[in-house]
Amino acid sequence: MPDFPDYDPTVAELAIGYHEPAGLSAFLGMETLDVGPGRMRCAVEARPDLMNPFATLHGGVVAALVDHVLGSVCYPVIAKGAWAATTEFKVNLLAPVREGTVVAAAEIVSMSKRTAVVRIDVTNGDRLVALAQGTVTIKAPRT
Amino acid sequence: MPDFPDYDPTVAELAIGYHEPAGLSAFLGMETLDVGPGRMRCAVEARPDLMNPFATLHGGVVAALVDHVLGSVCYPVIAKGAWAATTEFKVNLLAPVREGTVVAAAEIVSMSKRTAVVRIDVTNGDRLVALAQGTVTIKAPRT
Amino acid sequence: MPDFPDYDPTVAELAIGYHEPAGLSAFLGMETLDVGPGRMRCAVEARPDLMNPFATLHGGVVAALVDHVLGSVCYPVIAKGAWAATTEFKVNLLAPVREGTVVAAAEIVSMSKRTAVVRIDVTNGDRLVALAQGTVTIKAPRT
Amino acid sequence: MPDFPDYDPTVAELAIGYHEPAGLSAFLGMETLDVGPGRMRCAVEARPDLMNPFATLHGGVVAALVDHVLGSVCYPVIAKGAWAATTEFKVNLLAPVREGTVVAAAEIVSMSKRTAVVRIDVTNGDRLVALAQGTVTIKAPRT
Numbered sequence: 001m002p003d004f005p006d007y008d009p010t011v012a013e014l015a016i017g018y019h020e021p022a023g024l025s026a027f028l029g030m031e032t033l034d035v036g037p038g039r040m041r042c043a044v045e046a047r048p049d050l051m052n053p054f055a056t057l058h059g060g061v062v063a064a065l066v067d068h069v070l071g072s073v074c075y076p077v078i079a080k081g082a083w084a085a086t087t088e089f090k091v092n093l094l095a096p097v098r099e100g101t102v103v104a105a106a107e108i109v110s111m112s113k114r115t116a117v118v119r120i121d122v123t124n125g126d127r128l129v130a131l132a133q134g135t136v137t138i139k140a141p142r143t
Numbered sequence: 144m145p146d147f148p149d150y151d152p153t154v155a156e157l158a159i160g161y162h163e164p165a166g167l168s169a170f171l172g173m174e175t176l177d178v179g180p181g182r183m184r185c186a187v188e189a190r191p192d193l194m195n196p197f198a199t200l201h202g203g204v205v206a207a208l209v210d211h212v213l214g215s216v217c218y219p220v221i222a223k224g225a226w227a228a229t230t231e232f233k234v235n236l237l238a239p240v241r242e243g244t245v246v247a248a249a250e251i252v253s254m255s256k257r258t259a260v261v262r263i264d265v266t267n268g269d270r271l272v273a274l275a276q277g278t279v280t281i282k283a284p285r286t
Numbered sequence: 287m288p289d290f291p292d293y294d295p296t297v298a299e300l301a302i303g304y305h306e307p308a309g310l311s312a313f314l315g316m317e318t319l320d321v322g323p324g325r326m327r328c329a330v331e332a333r334p335d336l337m338n339p340f341a342t343l344h345g346g347v348v349a350a351l352v353d354h355v356l357g358s359v360c361y362p363v364i365a366k367g368a369w370a371a372t373t374e375f376k377v378n379l380l381a382p383v384r385e386g387t388v389v390a391a392a393e394i395v396s397m398s399k400r401t402a403v404v405r406i407d408v409t410n411g412d413r414l415v416a417l418a419q420g421t422v423t424i425k426a427p428r429t
Numbered sequence: 430m431p432d433f434p435d436y437d438p439t440v441a442e443l444a445i446g447y448h449e450p451a452g453l454s455a456f457l458g459m460e461t462l463d464v465g466p467g468r469m470r471c472a473v474e475a476r477p478d479l480m481n482p483f484a485t486l487h488g489g490v491v492a493a494l495v496d497h498v499l500g501s502v503c504y505p506v507i508a509k510g511a512w513a514a515t516t517e518f519k520v521n522l523l524a525p526v527r528e529g530t531v532v533a534a535a536e537i538v539s540m541s542k543r544t545a546v547v548r549i550d551v552t553n554g555d556r557l558v559a560l561a562q563g564t565v566t567i568k569a570p571r572t
Binding site: 090092094109110117119128131132133135 | 376378380395396403405414417418419421
């Protein structure tokens with residue numbers, strides 16, 4: 001596990017329970033459940049209108065959730081004013097989701113000044129439904 | 144380029160201009176621009192409410208668009224009643240999107256009875272903004 | 287963690303300490319350290335002749351090691367005569383390797399009749415040097 | 430297609446036909462066939478001793494070849510003294526290789542000062558046998 005000397009719990013606390021007033025996160029109803037140094041969990045409810053024609057959760061919902069936690073897990077551990085830009089990620093969709101809530105748990109597994117590599121597990125109840133690994137570029141604050 | 148002996152232009156034509164009445168695709172305003180054997184192009188407008196706090200298009204919008212075309216490009220070329228399930232994909236986000244429309248162009252570059260591998264280029268005007276490669280599992284119709 | 291009802295410890299024991307007489311694995315000196323249900327560890331020594339012109343371990347060595355454990359971790363848990371074919375994988379190279387041994391630890395994190403998804407951590411001493419996630423297709427024995 | 434203002438044809442020409450005297454590239458017999466601005470093709474012969482127990486080319490050979498061209502395609506287009514470090518790549522193995530030569534054709538599809546994104550097609554005769562997409566970090570020359 002990497003160290004997170006810049007971890008700022010006040011940034012973390014601000015994220016918990018915060019809801020975007022509009023946009024994709026608001027539409028999906030993304031909710032941050034908990035945040036710690038190098039880790040974060042966010043949830044989306046598998047509402048009927050987020051299903052595809054096969055009555056399973058649209059893969060794009062999971063993809064958007066993965067993208068969201070990939071960048072968001074970095075903010076509490078980077079310098080104030082720095083920016084976490086998603087470089088790339090890879091996601092495996094393992095099982096269809098029919099109801100309940102999907103929870104994405106992100107963990108920074110490697111971190112340098114410029115790059116973080118993050119692994120993400122997405123669960124639906126006690127079932128693993130997606131797995132991701134991605135790379136985030138840390139941009140220093142503009143001075 | 145693989146052959147697509149099961150290509151059904153009527154399935155392709157149904158997709159063009161079709162808008163989902165609700166759900167993620169409807170919220171994002173996804174529009175299918177054109178469809179051919181093993182290829183499809185879909186667009187999303189970079190509306191103000193799809194931006195992130197940095198005034199660039201939320202990465203989750205691009206991720207959801209990639210997920211959408213990855214599966215959708217398969218339907219016109221698989222047997223009637225078959226199902227295209229996204230196994231996994233990888234996406235590189237190359238440049239921020241500030242306005243205009245993002246267009247995802249998907250091409251099936253390899254296809255067997257059970258698997259399709261698809262490459263996707265996402266452009267914003269004449270700029271390449273994302274690149275993806277993904278795997279789709281083809282499930283035979285239930286008999 | 288998935289269950290592995292077909293785990294065969296005799297297949298696992300055969301792999302430990304076995305050295306291929308020739309080929310890529312022999313050239314790289316791959317050694318299986320330990321094997322269990324859904325997990326395996328293999329090592330390669332960072333010999334001087336495996337370095338690149340920058341005096342760090344050739345990335346291809348890590349890539350080949352990742353590919354090796356991705357498929358090999360499946361054999362003790364699939365039916366006798368079945369075949370584990372690598373569908374795809376993604377690897378992040380995190381840090382250069384200058385000496386010592388690289389150890390790839392593979393874990394099957396999801397498994398169905400036809401597919402396994404595996405995560406791999408590659409370490410060099412106590413440093414994490416690569417992270418991978420891949421998909422294996424299980425082919426039933428020919429009858 | 431990105432521009433390559435730093436393209437140096439003399440660097441390109443040095444690569445063609447060059448054989449490493451030792452190491453992984455030498456063992457695999459990697460040969461650079463041709464090089465241009467943002468593109469490169471390298472070949473490996475599917476020798477009997479590179480096969481796996483199923484008489485098909487070891488996936489690690491393809492993985493090592495992909496890793497090799499991913500970085501190598503960058504050298505002729507980056508500043509003299511700069512360094513191209515593989516950040517990550519993803520590869521799909523599409524079909525087994527039983528004989529002949531595998532040729533990896535790399536193309537830089539996106540390039541900034543610090544990052545190149547590369548796509549790679551691997552063919553065996555006229556069959557596509559692998560597809561990859563990867564990210565390279567460009568490190569400026571030390572001054």
